[in-house]
Amino acid sequence: xxxxxxxxxxxxxxxxxxxxxxxxxxxxxxxxxxxxxxxxxxxxxxxxxxxxxxxxxxxxxxxxxxxxxxxxxxxxxxxxxxxxxxxxxxxxxxxxxxxxxxxxxxxxxxxxxxxxxxxxxxxxxxxxxxxxxxxxxxxxxxxxxxxxxxxxxxxxxxxxxxxxxxxxxxxxxxxxxxxxxxxxxxxxxxxxxxxxxxxxxxxxxxxxxxxxxxxxxxxxxxxxxxxxxxxxxxxxxxxxxxxxxxxxxxxxxxxxxxxxxxxxxxxxxxxxxxxxxxxxxxxxxxxxxxxxxxxxxxxxxxxxxxxxxxxxxxxxxxxxxxxxxxxxxxxxxxxxxxxxxxxxxxxxxxxxxxxxxxxxxxxxxxxxxxxxxxxxxxxxxxxxxxxxxxxxxxxxxxxxxxxxxxxxxxxxxxxxxxxxxxxxxxxxxxxxxxxxxxxxxxxxxxxxxx
Ligand code: NDP
Ligand code: 2IT
Numbered sequence: 001x002x003x004x005x006x007x008x009x010x011x012x013x014x015x016x017x018x019x020x021x022x023x024x025x026x027x028x029x030x031x032x033x034x035x036x037x038x039x040x041x042x043x044x045x046x047x048x049x050x051x052x053x054x055x056x057x058x059x060x061x062x063x064x065x066x067x068x069x070x071x072x073x074x075x076x077x078x079x080x081x082x083x084x085x086x087x088x089x090x091x092x093x094x095x096x097x098x099x100x101x102x103x104x105x106x107x108x109x110x111x112x113x114x115x116x117x118x119x120x121x122x123x124x125x126x127x128x129x130x131x132x133x134x135x136x137x138x139x140x141x142x143x144x145x146x147x148x149x150x151x152x153x154x155x156x157x158x159x160x161x162x163x164x165x166x167x168x169x170x171x172x173x174x175x176x177x178x179x180x181x182x183x184x185x186x187x188x189x190x191x192x193x194x195x196x197x198x199x200x201x202x203x204x205x206x207x208x209x210x211x212x213x214x215x216x217x218x219x220x221x222x223x224x225x226x227x228x229x230x231x232x233x234x235x236x237x238x239x240x241x242x243x244x245x246x247x248x249x250x251x252x253x254x255x256x257x258x259x260x261x262x263x264x265x266x267x268x269x270x271x272x273x274x275x276x277x278x279x280x281x282x283x284x285x286x287x288x289x290x291x292x293x294x295x296x297x298x299x300x301x302x303x304x305x306x307x308x309x310x311x312x313x314x315x316x317x318x319x320x321x322x323x324x325x326x327x328x329x330x331x332x333x334x335x336x337x338x339x340x341x342x343x344x345x346x347x348x349x350x351x352x353x354x355x356x357x358x359x360x361x362x363x364x365x366x367x368x369x370x371x372x373x374x375x376x377x378x379x380x381x382x383x384x385x386x387x388x389x390x391x392x393x394x395x396x397x398x399x400x401x402x403x404x405x406x407x408x409x410x411x412x413x414x415x416x417x418x419x420x421x422x423x424x425x426x427x428x429x430x431x432x433x434x435x436x437x438x439x440x441x442x443x444x445x446x447x448x449x450x
Contacts, residue, residue, distance in 0.1 A: 002027035002028070002030060002031050002034060002046065003027065005023065005027055005046040005047065005050060006020060006023055006024050006027055008047065008050070009023050009050050013098075013099070013102075015099060016098060016099030016102055016103075017099055018099050018100050018102075018103035018326060018327075018351070019099045019100075019102040019103045019106065021103065021327075021351065021354075021355060022103040022106045022107055022351060023050055023106060024355065025355060025358070025429070025433070026106075026110065026433045026437065027046070029429060029430040029433035029434055029437075030433060030434055030437050032422045032423065033422065033434055033437065033438065034046075039445070040441055040445075043441075043444075043445055043449075045441045045444060045445070048444065049080065049106075049109075049440070049441070049444075050106070052077050052078060052079045052080075052102065052105065053078045053079060053080060053081060053086075054077075054078040054152075055075070055076075055077055055078075055098070055102075056075065056076040056077075056078070056124075056148075056149075056152050057073065057074070057075050057098070058073070058074045058075075058148040058149075059071060059072075059073070059074070059148075060072045060073065060074045060126060060128065060141065060144050060145050060148070061144060062137070062140045062141045062144050063140060064133075064137050065134055065136060065137055072126050072127055072128040072141070073096075073126060073127050074124070074125075074126045074145050074148060074149065075096070075098065075101050075124050075125060075126065076122065076123075076124035076149060076152055076153070076158070076160070077098075077101050077102055077104075077105040077122055077123050077124060078105075078120075078122045078152070078158055079102075079105035079106060079108065079109050079120070079121045079122055079123070080109045080120050080121050080440060080444075081120035082120060082440050082441075082443040082444045082447065083112070083113060083118055083119065083120055083439065083440060083443050084112070084117070084118035084119040084120045085119065085120055085154075085155075085156055085157055085158055085159055086120045086121065086122030086157070086158035086159070087108070087112055087119035087120060087121065087122060087158075087159050087161075087379060087382065087383070088104065088105060088108040088112070088121055088122040088123040088124075088160070088161070088163075088379070089104075089123060089124075089125075089160065089161045089162050089163030089166065089379075090123075090124045090125045090126075090160045090161070090162065090163055090166045090170075090174075091104070091123070091124075091125035091126075091163040091164045091165060091166065092125055092126050092128045092129070092130050092164070092165035092166050092170065093125070093127070093129065093164050093165045094127050094128075094129040095127070096125045096126060096127045097127065100326070101123045101124060101125060102123075103326070103350075103351065104123040104163070104350055105121055105122055105123035106121070107121075107350055107351065107371065107372050108121035108122065108123055108379070109121030109436070109440055110372050110432065110433060110436030110437060110440065111371075111372040111373075111375075111376045111379060111432075111436065112376075112379055112383075113435070113436040113437075113439040113440050114372065114373060114376055114411045114414060114415075114432060114435060114436050114439075115376050115379060115380040115383060115407055115411065116380075116407055116410055116411075117380060117383035117384075117387075117407075118383075119159075119379065119382075119383050119386075122158055122160070123163070124149070124160055125163065125165075125166070126141075126145060128141055128145075128165075129165075130165045130170070131285075135169070138169065138170065138173065139173045142170055142173035142174045142177065143173060143176075143177045145174065146173075146174050146177035146178050146181070147177065147181065149174075149178075150177070150178050150181045150182055153178075153188055154182075154186070154188060155186040155187045155188050155386070155389070155390070159187070159188060159189065159190060159382070159386060160174075160188075160189055160190075161189060161190040161191045161378075161379070161382050162191045162237070164236070164325065166191075167191070167203075167236075167237060167282070168191065168192075168193055168203070171189050171190075171191045171192055171193075172192075172193060174189060175188070175189050175192060175196070185197075186389070187385065187386050187389025187390065190202065190382035190385040190386060191203070191382065191385075192385070197385075197389055198385065199381060199384055199385035199388055199394065199395070199400060200394070200395065200396065200397045200400050201381055201397060201400040201401050201404060202378075202381045202382065202385055202400075203237065203241065204241040204244065204245075205241075205377045205378045205380065205381035205382075205404055206237065206238045206241065206348060206375050206377050206378030207237070207238050207239065207240065207241025207242035207243070207244065207245055207323070207348060207377075208241055208242075208244075208245045208377055208401070208404060209374070209375065209376060209377015209378065209380065209381075209404060209407075209408050210238070210242055210245075210321060210323070210346045210347070210348040210369075210374050210375055210377065211225070211242055211245035211246055211248075211249060211321075211346070212245070212377065212404070212405055212408040212409075213346050213369050213373060213374040213377075213408050213411070213412060214319060214321070214344055214346035214367075214369065214374070215249060216408065216409060216412035217344055217346070217367040217369055217412065217428070218344055218367065220367075220416075220426075221367070223344075224249070225246065225249035225250070225251040225319070226249060226250045226251070227250060227251070227252070228251045228252070228317075228318035228319050229251070229252050229254060229316065229317045229318050229319070230246050230251050230252065230253045230254070230317060230318065230319045230320070230321060231253075231254065231255045231312060231313065231315060231317045231319070231320045231321065231337075231342070232246075232253050232255055232256055232320075232321045232323055233255065233256070233257045233262070233310075233312055233313075233321070233322050233323055233324045233328060233349075233352075234256070234257060234258070234322075234323040234324030234325070234348070234349065235256040235257060235258050235277055235281050235288045236258075236281060236323075236324075238323040238348040238349065238375065238378070239256060239257075239321075239323040239324070239348070240274065240277060240278055240281070240282075242321050242323055242348055243256070243269055243274045243277075244274060246321075247270070247271060247274070251319070252268040253268060253269045254266060254268060254269070254315065254317065255312050255315065256269065256277060256288055256291070257288060257312055257324060258281075258287060258288040258324075259303070259324075260287055260288070260289065260302060260303060261288065261289055261300055261301050261302040261303050262288065262300070262301055262310075262311070262312040263288055263289070263291045263292060263298045263299065263300050263301075264298060264299045264301070264312075264315060265291075265295060265297065265298035265299075266297065266298075267297055267298075273291075273294075273295060276291070276294055276295075277291065288300075289302070308330075308332055309330065309332040309333050309336060310328065310329070310330075310333050313329060313333040313336050313337050313340075314333075314336040314340065315340060316340050316341055317337075317340055317341060317342050318341060318342060318343060318344065319342060319343070319344040319345070319346070320337055320342050320344070320345045320346075321345075321346055321347075321348050322345070322347055322348065322349050322352035322353065323348030323349050323352075324349055324352070325349055325352065326349065326350060326351045326352060327351065327352065327353075327354050328349065328352045328353075329352055329353040329354065329357045330354050330356070330357055331354065331356040331357050331360060333357060334353065334356075334357035334358075334360040334361055335360060338360065338361075338364050338366065342366065343366045343367060344366060344367040344368075344369075345361060345366065345367070345368050345369065346369040346374040347369060347370055347371035347374045347375060348371070348374065348375050349371060349375065350371045350372075350375065351371055352371065353370075358370070358429060362427060362429065367428075368428060368429065369428050370428055370429045370432055372432050372433075372436065373411050373412070373415050373428055373431075373432040376407070376408075376411055377404055377407070377408055380403075380404060380407045380408075381400060381403075381404055384400055384403055384404075411432075414431070414435045415428045415431030415432045415435060416428070416431055417431070417435075418430070418431040418432075418434040418435040418438075419431030419434070421434075422434055
């Protein structure tokens with residue numbers, strides 16, 4: 001039955017490969033839940049879950065600094081609002097299409113349900129590439145993007161945030177245009193800067209949360225991150241703060257990457273080096289290969305498309321924190337990680353592991369925290385930003401961090417409880433999917449056929 005749903009998704013939208021992948025994984029996990037709860041089938045809950053509440057797709061024309069006109073495509077997928085307003089990031093990347101955003105929106109529904117906060121799921125973005133664009137070009141793009149998006153969002157309707165290619169700069173330009181068009185100052189976006197309604201710890205939250213989740217997983221085996229060697233991919237928001245928190249836990253980080261290649265620093269990326277990476281990536285908007293000019297003891301390896309594996313995942317290590325993008329760990333990478341001694345994987349990125357890779361992790365018995373649990377810290381602090389905005393107060397750094405820790409602890413416990421209840425103890429993938437699913441579908445059923 002749950003596999004039939006995947007067939008429906010495939011036949012309706014045959015080209016949405018990533019969406020099928022995300023649906024397939026959830027359907028696999030929830031099979032025993034459906035067997036125990038025939039009312040879900042009767043309510044056609046799966047058919048309803050895979051169909052977004054609404055898909056908004058629009059033209060975004062903008063002018064570059066030379067006066068040339070470009071036309072990009074904008075999207076917002078309002079997937080499910082059974083437990084709260086639609087909530088989820090915006091991604092600006094040339095690879096963005098409907099299938100990728102539907103996968104992200106689908107994942108977000110279950111992730112947000114795990115956070116303990118009242119948030120539905122959505123995702124949006126554009127195939128616009130911010131790389132190499134001037135601040136003015138990015139501003140003009142964001143303004144035109146918001147000219148259409150603003151009529152679909154609102155603090156109690158749909159609250160976007162950042163994702164790949166959308167950080168504090170973009171959120172600022174988007175917010176400025178929203179405020180002008182709607183003539184109101186509300187918490188319609190999260191990830192705002194501190195001076196105008198942002199929350200402390202929001203920039204750090206996804207990376208910090210992913211490390212808190214890894215630490216929780218390790219505690220179940222009486223282990224800690226202290227002294228462990230860690231592989232981190234990406235060098236953007238999630239990767240940077242993953243490194244910061246790993247340093248707090250006295251772990252050693254030896255890799256970072258971007259879409260052109262990766263660096264391996266055998267001596268470890270310390271506070272000074274990660275501060276350099278933040279300047280390089282967030283201010284100069286440079287490439288990670290420049291790291292080796294500053295720190296010649298590190299080695300840079302460019303992406304080699306002829307390789308069947310990613311060499312970043314082929315170093316001796318204890319833990320891995322994939323924090324770049326989807327499907328960055330294939331089956332061979334998963335085998336390499338295990339061969340090299342990795343016993344804990346915490347997914348900062350969304351769906352970074354292909355299904356066969358995830359199977360390899362589970363069969364090997366390592367600690368494997370899937371994205372929708374491990375990276376939920378980001379959207380959780382977005383939820384806390386919404387709370388602070390509606391109360392018109394701001395919490396201290398310590399207060400937000402404490403709440404983030406509590407939320408990650410609760411997500412970890414919820415995953416383990418749901419996994420055990422359905423006969424797969426220690427399987428965080430099943431636990432996350434089942435717990436998120438049950439909360440959302442029970443809410444949908446309570447609210448009738450809408
Ligand atoms: P950023 O844009 O800040 O950084 C993305 C990083 O990943 C960059 O180093 C980028 O390299 C690299 N990357 C992007 N696309 C690819 C690709 N196709 N191949 C190889 N490398 C790539 O984004 P975030 O750090 O915010 O997001 C990283 C991941 O974390 C994404 O999967 C996102 O969905 C997920 N996530 C983010 C949250 C957040 O709060 N920001 C919350 C939860 C999950 P380059 O500079 O070359 O593009
Ligand atoms: O994938 C994600 O959870 C995010 N990009 C963050 C979403 C949010 O609304 O903070």
